[in-house]
Amino acid sequence: MTSVFENTFVLRSAALSDGATADVYLKNGLIERVVPLAGAGVHAAGGPDAGVSAVELDLAGYLLLPSPVEPHAHLDKALLGSRVTNATGDLAGAITAIIEAYPSMTGDDIGRRGLKALGEALAHGYTAVRTHVDCREEIGTAGVRALVELRGRLAGLADLQIVALAGGVGGRDGAANRAVLAESLALGADLVGGVPSLEDDPTASLAELFAMAADHGRGIDVHIDETTDGGTFVLQQLAERVLASGFAGPVTASHCVSLGMQEPEVARKTARLIAEAGISVVALPQTNLFLQGRETTTRKPRGLTAVEDLLSAGATVAAGGDNWRDPFNPMGRIDAMETASLLVSAGHLLVGTAYECVSTHARTAMGLPEVRMAPGFPADLMAIRASSLEEAVAAGAPARIVFKGGRMVARTEVATTLDPLFG
Ligand SMILES: [Zn+2]
Numbered sequence: 029m030t031s032v033f034e035n036t037f038v039l040r041s042a043a044l045s046d047g048a049t050a051d052v053y054l055k056n057g058l059i060e061r062v063v064p065l066a067g068a069g070v071h072a073a074g075g076p077d078a079g080v081s082a083v084e085l086d087l088a089g090y091l092l093l094p095s096p097v098e099p100h101a102h103l104d105k106a107l108l109g110s111r112v113t114n115a116t117g118d119l120a121g122a123i124t125a126i127i128e129a130y131p132s133m134t135g136d137d138i139g140r141r142g143l144k145a146l147g148e149a150l151a152h153g154y155t156a157v158r159t160h161v162d163c164r165e166e167i168g169t170a171g172v173r174a175l176v177e178l179r180g181r182l183a184g185l186a187d188l189q190i191v192a193l194a195g196g197v198g199g200r201d202g203a204a205n206r207a208v209l210a211e212s213l214a215l216g217a218d219l220v221g222g223v224p225s226l227e228d229d230p231t232a233s234l235a236e237l238f239a240m241a242a243d244h245g246r247g248i249d250v251h252i253d254e255t256t257d258g259g260t261f262v263l264q265q266l267a268e269r270v271l272a273s274g275f276a277g278p279v280t281a282s283h284c285v286s287l288g289m290q291e292p293e294v295a296r297k298t299a300r301l302i303a304e305a306g307i308s309v310v311a312l313p314q315t316n317l318f319l320q321g322r323e324t325t326t327r328k329p330r331g332l333t334a335v336e337d338l339l340s341a342g343a344t345v346a347a348g349g350d351n352w353r354d355p356f357n358p359m360g361r362i363d364a365m366e367t368a369s370l371l372v373s374a375g376h377l378l379v380g381t382a383y384e385c386v387s388t389h390a391r392t393a394m395g396l397p398e399v400r401m402a403p404g405f406p407a408d409l410m411a412i413r414a415s416s417l418e419e420a421v422a423a424g425a426p427a428r429i430v431f432k433g434g435r436m437v438a439r440t441e442v443a444t445t446l447d448p449l450f451g
Contacts, residue, residue, distance in 0.1 A: 034424040035084040035434045037407075042063065042092035044401055045417045046382070051090060053082075053408040056192050057433040062401055067284075075222075085429070090411040091420050093383070094399035095430060097156040097187075097408075098149060099390040100249075100282050100310045100348035103178075104138045104161045104171035106145035106229060106360075107353050116356035118322045121382045125355040130167045138174040145352050145362060146178070146186060147245030151418075151440050153410035156187035156434040158249070158394050160221050163212040164195025165204045173297035176216040189247045189394060192217035195239075198224075198232035201424050213244045219280075220246050221278045225253035225262045234262070234269055247277035249310075251395040256320050267301035280393055284333040285320060299341035308393035311335050311385070314351035315357040331354035335375045335385075345365075346390035347371055365424035366410075372421065379418050386403040405433035413442075 037054040044050055044062075053061040100296050105126060112129040114121040139182035142159075149157055159269060161171040179188040196203040209220065220241040224233035234250075241248045252263045263284050272281055281302070291415045302309060304341060311333050320331030326344035347367050351357035364386040371382035399405050413427035430438040 029412050036083045038086060039092060040086045042087035042090055042411060043415060044092060054431065054434040057407055059403055059405050059407050061403055063131050065137035083356060086413050089413060090093055091410055092411045092413045094387045095155040095388045095408045095410040096153050096386045098154050098348050099158050099346040099393045099395060099397065100312055100350055101159045102159050102351050103142040103159040103175055105351060105354040107354050109233040112355050119319045122355040122439050127166060135170045135174040138171050139178055142175060142178050146182065148362045149187055150430060151438045153428055153430050155408040156394060156396055157217040158191060160187040160191040160193040161191045161364060163208050168208060169212050170214040172215050172217050175396055185432055191219040191221040192219040194308065196227045196309045197222055197236040198227045198229050202236060209240055211244060215404045219249045223251040225260060230262045234265060238275060241277055249278065249282060252281045252284045252317060253286050254283045254319060255286050256331060258286055258291050260286035263287055264298045264301065267307060270305040270307060278395055280308045280310060283316065284309055285316055285331050287334045289329060299334060299337040299343060302338060303341040308346060309333060309338050310393060311345060311347045313367060313374055316362060317374060318357050329336050330374050332375055344389050344394040345385055346394050346449045347385040363424060366419050368421045378412060379421050383417055383421060398430055407431050
């Protein structure tokens with residue numbers, strides 16, 4: 029494999045999502061030039077600047093895209109797999125299982141599993157990951173410390189953002205968890221997180237989380253709700269709080285499942301508030317399809333937020349994988365192509381919009397600079413063996429080449445042998 033430190037590339041004959049074929053030049057971490065080709069396989073005149081040694085890659089047969097980024101993961105729980113099982117299969121069962129597993133989730137254990145999961149993420153094309161990490165009285169800051177250390181080790185390979193996911197913070201009972209949250213922020217967690225809908229008083233919980241974020245100058249990313257009860261309105265409360273307070277930091281609302289269960293006019297009104305407040309919403313189809321709707325065997329709800337209404341209102345809608353093979357989602361594939369595919373199947377989005385949710389919109393939600401296939405934009409790119417975006421999302425081919433800041437950070441090659449009949 030070409031050294032990850034190589035930073036000047038000429039990517040020959042790459043297909044782009046608009047149907048064009050181009051030679052794409054990467055230099056100093058950026059896309060330097062995009063030279064459309066008159067016909068497939070015809071290289072543009074010229075080459076890298078004199079005196080610059082560039083690595084040329086033939087990307088014929090590959091589609092070159094802005095890389096996906098993961099706006100919502102849980103690296104502290106990733107790859108627990110069969111080590112921790114969810115007895116009931118629902119959210120309550122997952123939470124019970126994970127709290128029972130806390131004693132075995134040491135910093136070393138979290139760091140090891142987190143690194144393995146991130147390696148898989150990188151190979152699948154992710155160049156940035158936002159992870160939540162449990163920080164509460166029962167586990168303390170072990171996970172935060174492990175992931176802060178991992179963030180440093182990965183510098184230059186992938187951007188890691190850490191959300192301190194607090195336990196109950198409301199009222200007098202929340203004092204111990206508030207202290208762990210404050211310590212987590214002091215240790216280097218980037219954002220304030222919590223689960224207000226699971227607290228006795230979601231309003232009080234939101235107030236504490238916003239106060240903590242303001243005190244520490246951080247943004248907020250909250251798990252809004254994971255319930256198919258359409259009578260839950262924490263998302264609406266969040267928007268009203270942001271609009272009324274003028275909170276300056278970025279705000280992200282994750283899951284927001286109940287919005288997808290409300291009457292269309294009710295959901296649309298909240299969607300407009302979300303857009304007005306500049307809140308990013310993160311849909312998490314894999315986990316919510318797994319956890320929600322278990323109370324019935326027929327007419328199962330999809331557990332997906334109202335993605336179409338949110339997009340129509342002009343809100344930023346990102347999508348992520350959430351849990352990567354743990355009690356909340358044993359099937360996590362760590363692949364944005366699966367997330368985008370589910371947005372098409374379960375959310376009824378067009379393929380192009382679905383891919384924007386896991387790339388462009390996810391970058392916006394994470395506060396990362398935009399990537400376009402044009403000069404001057406960051407060279408955070410994924411080449412995937414496919415001839416079109418539809419094929420890339422549907423087939424999710426494992427053959428991929430990943431660039432982060434113009435450096436090749438992962439390359440997966442696959443050899444398939446078939447009967448000559450298949451050509
Ligand atoms: Zn989550």
